[in-house]
Amino acid sequence: MNNKIQIHFLGAAGTVTGSKHLISAFGKNILIDCGLFQGLKELRLLNWKPLAFPAKKIDVVLLTHGHLDHTGYLPRLVKEGFSGAIIGTSPTLQIAEIILKDSAKIQEEDAIRANKHHYSIHSPALPLYNLDDVEKTLPFFQGASLNEWTNIDENIRYRFRYNGHILGATFIELQVGKKTLVFSGDIGRINDPLLFPPEKPEKADILFIEATYGNRIHPSRTAQDTLGEVINNCISRKGTIIIPSFSVERTQLLMYLFWQLKKTGRIPRIPIYMDSPMGRNVLEVFHKNTEWHKLSLDECAEMCDEIKRVKSVDETFALAENTEPKIIIAGSGMAAGGRVLTYFTKYLGDRNATILLVGFQAEGTRGRALLEGAKEIKLYGKYFKVNAHVENIEGLSGHADQNELISWLSNIKQSPENIFIVHAEKEGAEALRLKINDIYQWQVDIPRLNDTLEIELN
Structure with missing residues:
Protein backbone atom coordinates (compact mmCIF):
# COMPACT_ATOMS: atom_id res chain seq x y z
CA MET A 1 0.00 0.00 0.00
CA ASN A 2 3.03 2.31 0.26
CA ASN A 3 2.66 3.34 -3.38
CA LYS A 4 -0.96 4.43 -3.07
CA ILE A 5 -3.12 7.02 -1.35
CA GLN A 6 -6.53 5.81 -0.27
CA ILE A 7 -9.29 8.41 0.11
CA HIS A 8 -12.47 7.78 2.10
CA PHE A 9 -15.32 10.31 1.72
CA LEU A 10 -16.94 9.89 5.15
CA GLY A 11 -18.95 13.14 5.11
CA ALA A 12 -19.77 16.33 3.18
CA ALA A 13 -20.08 14.25 0.00
CA CYS A 34 -14.75 15.61 11.90
CA GLY A 35 -18.12 17.26 11.45
CA LEU A 36 -21.69 16.59 12.48
CA PHE A 37 -24.40 15.90 9.92
CA GLN A 38 -27.21 18.46 10.12
CA GLY A 39 -30.49 19.16 8.37
CA LEU A 40 -32.46 16.30 6.84
CA LYS A 41 -33.45 13.53 9.25
CA GLU A 42 -31.78 10.89 7.09
CA LEU A 43 -28.51 12.84 7.44
CA ARG A 44 -28.88 13.43 11.18
CA LEU A 45 -29.43 9.71 11.73
CA LEU A 46 -25.95 9.10 10.26
CA ASN A 47 -24.46 10.74 13.38
CA TRP A 48 -25.69 7.76 15.42
CA LYS A 49 -23.98 5.18 13.23
CA PRO A 50 -20.37 4.11 13.83
CA LEU A 51 -17.90 5.71 11.44
CA ALA A 52 -17.35 3.66 8.26
CA PHE A 53 -13.64 3.45 9.26
CA PRO A 54 -12.47 2.26 12.71
CA ALA A 55 -11.91 5.34 14.89
CA LYS A 56 -9.10 3.67 16.86
CA LYS A 57 -7.08 3.28 13.63
CA ILE A 58 -7.11 7.02 12.88
CA ASP A 59 -3.76 8.59 13.82
CA VAL A 60 -4.56 12.30 13.70
CA VAL A 61 -7.39 14.75 12.98
CA LEU A 62 -6.62 18.05 11.21
CA LEU A 63 -9.31 20.73 11.53
CA THR A 64 -9.87 23.42 8.90
CA HIS A 65 -12.03 25.47 11.30
CA GLY A 66 -14.30 25.26 14.33
CA HIS A 67 -17.85 25.10 12.95
CA LEU A 68 -20.08 22.24 14.13
CA ASP A 69 -20.30 20.64 10.68
CA HIS A 70 -16.49 20.35 10.76
CA THR A 71 -15.88 19.50 14.45
CA GLY A 72 -19.18 18.30 15.96
CA TYR A 73 -18.49 14.56 15.65
CA LEU A 74 -15.23 14.70 17.66
CA PRO A 75 -16.75 13.52 21.00
CA ARG A 76 -18.32 10.53 19.24
CA LEU A 77 -14.99 9.77 17.55
CA VAL A 78 -13.28 9.68 20.95
CA LYS A 79 -16.09 7.48 22.33
CA GLU A 80 -15.45 5.08 19.44
CA GLY A 81 -11.78 4.73 20.41
CA PHE A 82 -9.83 7.57 18.78
CA SER A 83 -6.82 8.58 20.89
CA LYS A 101 -19.89 22.40 24.87
CA ASP A 102 -22.86 24.33 23.51
CA LYS A 116 -40.85 15.30 29.58
CA HIS A 117 -43.33 15.99 26.77
CA HIS A 118 -43.13 12.54 25.12
CA TYR A 119 -42.59 13.77 21.56
CA SER A 120 -39.66 11.48 20.74
CA ILE A 121 -40.15 7.98 19.33
CA HIS A 122 -37.22 6.88 21.53
CA SER A 123 -37.78 6.00 25.17
CA PRO A 124 -35.82 7.44 26.73
CA ALA A 125 -34.51 10.07 24.30
CA LEU A 126 -30.72 10.41 24.68
CA PRO A 127 -28.22 13.05 23.61
CA LEU A 128 -25.72 12.12 20.91
CA TYR A 129 -23.05 13.09 23.45
CA ASN A 130 -22.95 15.04 26.70
CA LEU A 131 -20.68 17.56 28.41
CA ASP A 132 -18.65 14.79 30.00
CA ASP A 133 -17.91 13.39 26.53
CA VAL A 134 -16.72 16.83 25.43
CA GLU A 135 -14.43 17.13 28.46
CA LYS A 136 -12.86 13.79 27.53
CA THR A 137 -12.22 15.10 24.01
CA LEU A 138 -10.48 18.40 24.87
CA PRO A 139 -7.18 16.85 26.13
CA PHE A 140 -6.51 15.66 22.57
CA PHE A 141 -6.51 19.25 21.25
CA GLN A 142 -3.14 20.47 19.96
CA GLY A 143 -2.51 23.96 18.58
CA ALA A 144 -0.67 24.73 15.34
CA SER A 145 0.68 27.92 13.78
CA LEU A 146 -0.08 29.29 10.33
CA ASN A 147 2.26 28.61 7.42
CA GLU A 148 4.56 26.18 9.25
CA TRP A 149 5.17 22.72 7.85
CA THR A 150 4.85 19.97 10.48
CA ASN A 151 5.87 16.34 9.93
CA ILE A 152 3.56 13.45 10.73
CA ASP A 153 6.36 11.10 9.66
CA GLU A 154 9.18 11.18 7.13
CA ASN A 155 6.72 10.85 4.23
CA ILE A 156 3.83 13.08 5.32
CA ARG A 157 3.67 16.71 6.45
CA TYR A 158 1.00 19.43 6.65
CA ARG A 159 0.51 23.14 7.10
CA PHE A 160 -2.42 25.51 7.74
CA ARG A 161 -3.03 28.66 5.67
CA TYR A 162 -5.36 31.61 6.31
CA ASN A 163 -8.75 31.21 4.64
CA GLY A 164 -11.13 33.85 6.04
CA LYS A 178 5.66 13.80 -3.73
CA LYS A 179 1.98 14.71 -3.99
CA THR A 180 0.33 17.79 -2.52
CA LEU A 181 -3.26 17.43 -1.34
CA VAL A 182 -5.23 20.63 -0.68
CA PHE A 183 -8.38 20.71 1.43
CA SER A 184 -10.20 24.00 0.99
CA GLY A 185 -12.26 23.83 4.18
CA ASP A 186 -14.81 26.66 3.92
CA ILE A 187 -13.48 29.53 1.82
CA GLY A 188 -14.19 33.06 3.03
CA ARG A 189 -15.17 36.25 1.21
CA ILE A 190 -12.69 38.53 -0.55
CA ASN A 191 -14.18 41.72 0.98
CA ASP A 192 -15.32 40.59 4.42
CA PRO A 193 -15.77 43.58 6.79
CA LEU A 194 -14.09 41.74 9.69
CA LEU A 195 -11.71 39.18 8.19
CA PHE A 196 -8.79 39.39 5.78
CA PRO A 197 -9.07 37.92 2.25
CA PRO A 198 -8.36 34.19 1.92
CA GLU A 199 -4.92 33.11 0.74
CA LYS A 200 -4.79 30.97 -2.41
CA PRO A 201 -3.01 27.66 -3.04
CA GLU A 202 -0.24 27.58 -5.65
CA LYS A 203 -0.04 23.82 -6.09
CA ALA A 204 -2.56 21.02 -5.77
CA ASP A 205 -2.07 17.55 -7.20
CA ILE A 206 -5.27 16.44 -5.46
CA LEU A 207 -7.79 19.14 -4.60
CA PHE A 208 -10.87 19.01 -2.37
CA ILE A 209 -12.96 22.17 -2.82
CA GLU A 210 -16.20 23.22 -1.13
CA ALA A 211 -19.14 24.43 -3.22
CA THR A 212 -21.67 25.64 -0.66
CA TYR A 213 -22.45 28.58 -2.95
CA GLY A 214 -21.17 26.91 -6.13
CA ASN A 215 -24.29 27.92 -8.06
CA ARG A 216 -24.74 31.43 -6.65
CA ILE A 217 -23.35 34.92 -7.02
CA HIS A 218 -23.65 37.19 -3.99
CA PRO A 219 -25.56 40.42 -4.69
CA SER A 220 -23.58 43.49 -5.71
CA ARG A 221 -25.54 45.67 -3.29
CA THR A 222 -23.79 45.83 0.08
CA ALA A 223 -25.21 43.73 2.89
CA GLN A 224 -25.14 46.84 5.08
CA ASP A 225 -27.51 48.68 2.71
CA THR A 226 -29.92 45.73 2.54
CA LEU A 227 -29.76 45.22 6.29
CA GLY A 228 -30.59 48.86 6.95
CA GLU A 229 -33.59 48.70 4.61
CA VAL A 230 -35.00 45.52 6.20
CA ILE A 231 -34.59 46.96 9.71
CA ASN A 232 -36.23 50.28 8.86
CA ASN A 233 -39.16 48.57 7.12
CA CYS A 234 -39.87 46.44 10.17
CA ILE A 235 -39.48 49.34 12.60
CA SER A 236 -42.01 51.36 10.53
CA ARG A 237 -44.51 48.60 11.41
CA LYS A 238 -43.42 48.85 15.06
CA GLY A 239 -42.26 45.25 14.74
CA THR A 240 -39.45 43.19 16.23
CA ILE A 241 -36.66 41.69 14.12
CA ILE A 242 -35.55 38.15 15.03
CA ILE A 243 -32.27 37.03 13.48
CA PRO A 244 -31.30 33.35 13.75
CA SER A 245 -27.54 33.68 13.58
CA PHE A 246 -24.47 31.51 13.55
CA SER A 247 -22.70 32.33 16.80
CA VAL A 248 -19.25 32.25 15.25
CA GLU A 249 -18.33 35.27 13.09
CA ARG A 250 -21.85 35.90 11.72
CA THR A 251 -23.09 37.23 15.07
CA GLN A 252 -19.97 39.36 15.43
CA LEU A 253 -20.37 40.62 11.85
CA LEU A 254 -23.98 41.61 12.55
CA MET A 255 -22.90 43.43 15.71
CA TYR A 256 -20.32 45.32 13.65
CA LEU A 257 -22.83 46.26 10.93
CA PHE A 258 -25.47 47.39 13.43
CA TRP A 259 -22.83 49.45 15.22
CA GLN A 260 -21.94 51.13 11.90
CA LEU A 261 -25.60 51.68 10.92
CA LYS A 262 -26.36 53.30 14.27
CA LYS A 263 -23.17 55.34 14.21
CA THR A 264 -24.09 56.84 10.82
CA GLY A 265 -27.76 57.37 11.76
CA ARG A 266 -29.05 54.96 9.12
CA ILE A 267 -31.19 53.06 11.61
CA PRO A 268 -32.91 54.47 14.72
CA ARG A 269 -31.45 53.86 18.14
CA ILE A 270 -33.72 50.98 19.11
CA PRO A 271 -32.41 48.30 21.49
CA ILE A 272 -30.33 45.50 19.99
CA TYR A 273 -29.84 42.25 21.91
CA MET A 274 -27.44 39.39 21.39
CA ASP A 275 -28.86 36.24 22.95
CA SER A 276 -26.30 33.53 22.46
CA PRO A 277 -24.08 32.21 25.26
CA MET A 278 -21.83 30.84 22.57
CA GLY A 279 -21.78 34.19 20.77
CA ARG A 280 -20.66 35.90 24.00
CA ASN A 281 -17.85 33.39 24.39
CA VAL A 282 -16.76 33.83 20.77
CA LEU A 283 -16.50 37.58 21.36
CA GLU A 284 -13.81 36.75 23.91
CA VAL A 285 -11.98 34.77 21.21
CA PHE A 286 -12.11 37.90 19.01
CA HIS A 287 -10.58 39.93 21.85
CA LYS A 288 -7.78 37.37 22.32
CA ASN A 289 -6.89 36.98 18.63
CA THR A 290 -6.76 40.47 17.12
CA GLU A 291 -4.11 39.41 14.58
CA TRP A 292 -6.76 37.25 12.89
CA HIS A 293 -9.23 40.09 12.11
CA LYS A 294 -9.44 43.77 11.18
CA LEU A 295 -10.87 45.28 14.40
CA SER A 296 -8.72 46.89 17.07
CA LEU A 297 -9.40 46.25 20.76
CA ASP A 298 -10.93 49.74 21.05
CA GLU A 299 -13.27 49.06 18.11
CA CYS A 300 -14.28 45.72 19.64
CA ALA A 301 -15.10 47.46 22.92
CA GLU A 302 -17.09 50.27 21.24
CA MET A 303 -19.04 47.75 19.15
CA CYS A 304 -19.89 45.68 22.22
CA ASP A 305 -21.16 48.75 24.08
CA GLU A 306 -23.93 49.15 21.47
CA ILE A 307 -25.30 45.63 21.93
CA LYS A 308 -27.06 44.35 25.04
CA ARG A 309 -26.00 40.81 25.83
CA VAL A 310 -28.62 38.47 27.29
CA LYS A 311 -27.12 36.34 30.03
CA SER A 312 -29.80 34.02 31.37
CA VAL A 313 -32.74 31.94 30.17
CA ASP A 314 -35.02 34.02 32.41
CA GLU A 315 -33.91 37.13 30.50
CA THR A 316 -34.70 35.30 27.24
CA PHE A 317 -38.28 34.57 28.31
CA ALA A 318 -38.76 38.13 29.59
CA LEU A 319 -37.40 39.60 26.36
CA ALA A 320 -39.66 37.35 24.28
CA GLU A 321 -42.69 38.77 26.14
CA ASN A 322 -41.53 42.37 25.65
CA THR A 323 -43.74 44.00 22.99
CA GLU A 324 -41.48 46.99 22.25
CA PRO A 325 -39.72 47.10 18.82
CA LYS A 326 -36.23 45.63 19.04
CA ILE A 327 -33.61 43.59 17.23
CA ILE A 328 -32.66 40.19 18.62
CA ILE A 329 -29.71 38.17 17.35
CA ALA A 330 -29.97 34.61 18.68
CA GLY A 331 -28.50 31.18 17.97
CA SER A 332 -28.76 29.01 16.03
CA GLY A 333 -28.17 30.12 12.44
CA MET A 334 -30.39 27.53 10.75
CA ALA A 335 -32.92 27.59 13.64
CA ALA A 336 -32.03 23.96 14.36
CA GLY A 337 -32.05 24.65 18.11
CA GLY A 338 -30.92 27.19 20.66
CA ARG A 339 -32.57 30.28 22.12
CA VAL A 340 -33.94 31.59 18.83
CA LEU A 341 -36.68 28.95 19.10
CA VAL A 358 -28.49 35.78 7.25
CA GLY A 359 -26.64 32.67 6.11
CA PHE A 360 -26.80 29.35 4.31
CA GLN A 361 -29.80 27.21 5.30
CA ALA A 362 -29.21 23.48 4.85
CA GLU A 363 -31.87 21.09 3.58
CA GLY A 364 -34.19 19.87 6.33
CA THR A 365 -33.63 22.80 8.71
CA ARG A 366 -36.29 25.20 9.97
CA GLY A 367 -34.35 28.04 8.35
CA ARG A 368 -34.58 26.34 4.96
CA ALA A 369 -38.32 25.75 5.47
CA LEU A 370 -38.84 29.45 6.22
CA LEU A 371 -36.72 30.43 3.23
CA GLU A 372 -38.90 28.25 0.99
CA GLY A 373 -42.14 29.81 2.28
CA ALA A 374 -43.35 27.34 4.91
CA LYS A 375 -46.74 28.30 6.36
CA GLU A 376 -46.06 26.60 9.68
CA ILE A 377 -43.02 25.43 11.63
CA LYS A 378 -42.74 22.62 14.16
CA LEU A 379 -41.28 23.63 17.53
CA TYR A 380 -41.10 21.46 20.64
CA GLY A 381 -43.54 18.95 19.17
CA LYS A 382 -46.15 21.59 18.17
CA TYR A 383 -46.87 23.51 14.94
CA PHE A 384 -46.73 27.33 14.85
CA LYS A 385 -48.20 29.41 12.00
CA VAL A 386 -45.83 31.69 10.10
CA ASN A 387 -47.37 35.15 9.75
CA ALA A 388 -44.17 37.13 10.24
CA HIS A 389 -42.29 38.63 7.28
CA VAL A 390 -39.39 36.38 6.25
CA GLU A 391 -36.38 38.11 4.71
CA ASN A 392 -33.05 36.72 3.52
CA ILE A 393 -29.75 38.56 3.09
CA GLU A 394 -27.28 36.50 1.07
CA GLY A 395 -24.55 39.13 1.11
CA LEU A 396 -23.81 38.37 4.76
CA SER A 397 -22.67 34.83 4.06
CA GLY A 398 -19.18 33.88 5.17
CA HIS A 399 -18.89 31.53 2.17
CA ALA A 400 -17.27 32.47 -1.12
CA ASP A 401 -19.69 32.57 -4.05
CA GLN A 402 -19.06 30.96 -7.43
CA ASN A 403 -16.88 33.82 -8.71
CA GLU A 404 -14.81 33.86 -5.51
CA LEU A 405 -14.38 30.08 -5.63
CA ILE A 406 -13.13 30.31 -9.21
CA SER A 407 -10.77 33.13 -8.17
CA TRP A 408 -9.46 31.06 -5.25
CA LEU A 409 -8.15 28.53 -7.79
CA SER A 410 -6.41 31.13 -9.97
CA ASN A 411 -2.88 30.79 -8.53
CA ILE A 412 -2.62 27.03 -9.15
CA LYS A 413 0.02 26.77 -11.87
CA GLN A 414 -0.50 23.22 -13.13
CA SER A 415 -3.72 21.34 -13.65
CA PRO A 416 -4.54 19.16 -10.61
CA GLU A 417 -4.59 15.42 -11.30
CA ASN A 418 -7.79 15.04 -9.30
CA ILE A 419 -10.40 17.59 -8.18
CA PHE A 420 -13.23 16.62 -5.85
CA ILE A 421 -16.16 18.91 -5.12
CA VAL A 422 -17.35 18.43 -1.54
CA HIS A 423 -19.45 20.31 1.02
CA ALA A 424 -22.25 21.04 -1.45
CA GLU A 425 -25.77 20.15 -2.38
CA LYS A 426 -26.27 18.64 -5.84
CA GLU A 427 -27.04 21.90 -7.67
CA GLY A 428 -24.09 23.79 -6.20
CA ALA A 429 -21.64 20.97 -6.91
CA GLU A 430 -22.75 20.52 -10.51
CA ALA A 431 -22.70 24.26 -11.25
CA LEU A 432 -19.17 24.66 -9.90
CA GLN A 443 -11.83 17.59 -15.03
CA VAL A 444 -13.80 17.46 -11.79
CA ASP A 445 -15.45 14.64 -9.83
CA ILE A 446 -18.36 14.85 -7.39
CA PRO A 447 -17.95 12.01 -4.86
CA ARG A 448 -20.79 10.33 -2.98
CA LEU A 449 -20.95 9.52 0.70
CA ASN A 450 -18.66 6.61 1.69
CA ASP A 451 -16.98 6.48 -1.72
CA THR A 452 -13.44 5.13 -1.49
CA LEU A 453 -10.77 5.41 -4.15
CA GLU A 454 -7.05 4.81 -4.58
CA ILE A 455 -4.54 7.09 -6.29
CA GLU A 456 -1.04 6.06 -7.31
CA LEU A 457 1.71 7.97 -5.50
CA ASN A 458 4.25 7.68 -8.33
Missing part, protein backbone atom coordinates in the same frame (compact mmCIF):
# COMPACT_ATOMS: atom_id res chain seq x y z
CA GLY A 14 -23.36 14.98 -1.73
CA THR A 15 -24.33 17.23 1.16
CA VAL A 16 -23.07 20.40 2.86
CA THR A 17 -22.67 18.96 6.36
CA GLY A 18 -20.69 16.27 8.19
CA SER A 19 -17.24 17.10 6.76
CA LYS A 20 -14.91 14.11 7.12
CA HIS A 21 -12.25 13.14 4.59
CA LEU A 22 -9.89 10.30 5.50
CA ILE A 23 -6.49 9.93 3.84
CA SER A 24 -4.59 6.66 4.24
CA ALA A 25 -0.98 6.44 3.07
CA PHE A 26 2.37 5.10 4.30
CA GLY A 27 0.61 3.28 7.14
CA LYS A 28 -0.97 6.50 8.49
CA ASN A 29 -4.66 7.42 8.63
CA ILE A 30 -5.34 11.17 8.67
CA LEU A 31 -8.84 12.58 9.08
CA ILE A 32 -9.47 16.06 7.70
CA ASP A 33 -12.31 17.55 9.76
CA GLY A 84 -4.62 10.66 18.59
CA ALA A 85 -4.02 14.39 18.32
CA ILE A 86 -6.75 16.80 17.17
CA ILE A 87 -4.85 19.66 15.52
CA GLY A 88 -5.97 23.12 14.46
CA THR A 89 -5.06 26.77 14.83
CA SER A 90 -5.43 28.30 18.28
CA PRO A 91 -8.67 30.22 17.45
CA THR A 92 -10.10 27.09 15.80
CA LEU A 93 -9.55 25.03 18.95
CA GLN A 94 -10.94 27.80 21.17
CA ILE A 95 -14.06 28.03 19.00
CA ALA A 96 -14.38 24.23 18.74
CA GLU A 97 -14.39 23.95 22.54
CA ILE A 98 -17.16 26.57 22.79
CA ILE A 99 -19.21 24.95 20.03
CA LEU A 100 -18.86 21.40 21.35
CA SER A 103 -23.84 21.42 21.26
CA ALA A 104 -23.68 18.96 24.15
CA LYS A 105 -25.74 21.24 26.37
CA ILE A 106 -28.43 21.70 23.70
CA GLN A 107 -28.59 17.96 23.08
CA GLU A 108 -28.95 17.26 26.81
CA GLU A 109 -31.71 19.88 27.12
CA ASP A 110 -33.51 18.57 24.01
CA ALA A 111 -33.44 15.02 25.41
CA ILE A 112 -34.86 16.19 28.76
CA ARG A 113 -37.61 18.17 27.00
CA ALA A 114 -38.46 15.27 24.66
CA ASN A 115 -38.74 12.88 27.58
CA HIS A 165 -14.67 32.43 6.59
CA ILE A 166 -14.50 32.55 10.42
CA LEU A 167 -11.85 33.32 13.01
CA GLY A 168 -9.09 30.70 12.83
CA ALA A 169 -10.30 29.18 9.54
CA THR A 170 -7.70 27.69 7.21
CA PHE A 171 -7.21 25.54 4.21
CA ILE A 172 -4.85 22.61 4.68
CA GLU A 173 -1.94 21.52 2.50
CA LEU A 174 -0.97 17.89 3.05
CA GLN A 175 2.16 16.58 1.37
CA VAL A 176 2.09 12.82 0.97
CA GLY A 177 5.27 11.59 -0.68
CA THR A 342 -38.06 30.66 22.22
CA TYR A 343 -38.48 33.85 20.19
CA PHE A 344 -40.01 31.90 17.32
CA THR A 345 -42.83 30.68 19.59
CA LYS A 346 -43.74 34.34 20.25
CA TYR A 347 -43.00 36.04 16.93
CA LEU A 348 -43.61 33.57 14.07
CA GLY A 349 -47.31 34.42 14.26
CA ASP A 350 -46.77 38.20 14.55
CA ARG A 351 -47.60 39.97 11.26
CA ASN A 352 -45.48 42.99 12.24
CA ALA A 353 -42.37 40.96 13.06
CA THR A 354 -39.55 40.04 10.69
CA ILE A 355 -37.56 36.80 10.70
CA LEU A 356 -34.27 37.71 9.05
CA LEU A 357 -32.14 34.87 7.65
CA ARG A 433 -18.00 21.54 -11.77
CA LEU A 434 -19.19 23.00 -15.06
CA LYS A 435 -17.68 26.42 -14.28
CA ILE A 436 -14.26 24.99 -13.39
CA ASN A 437 -14.28 22.94 -16.58
CA ASP A 438 -15.28 26.00 -18.62
CA ILE A 439 -12.72 28.40 -17.08
CA TYR A 440 -9.74 26.09 -16.48
CA GLN A 441 -10.57 23.02 -18.61
CA TRP A 442 -9.97 20.84 -15.54
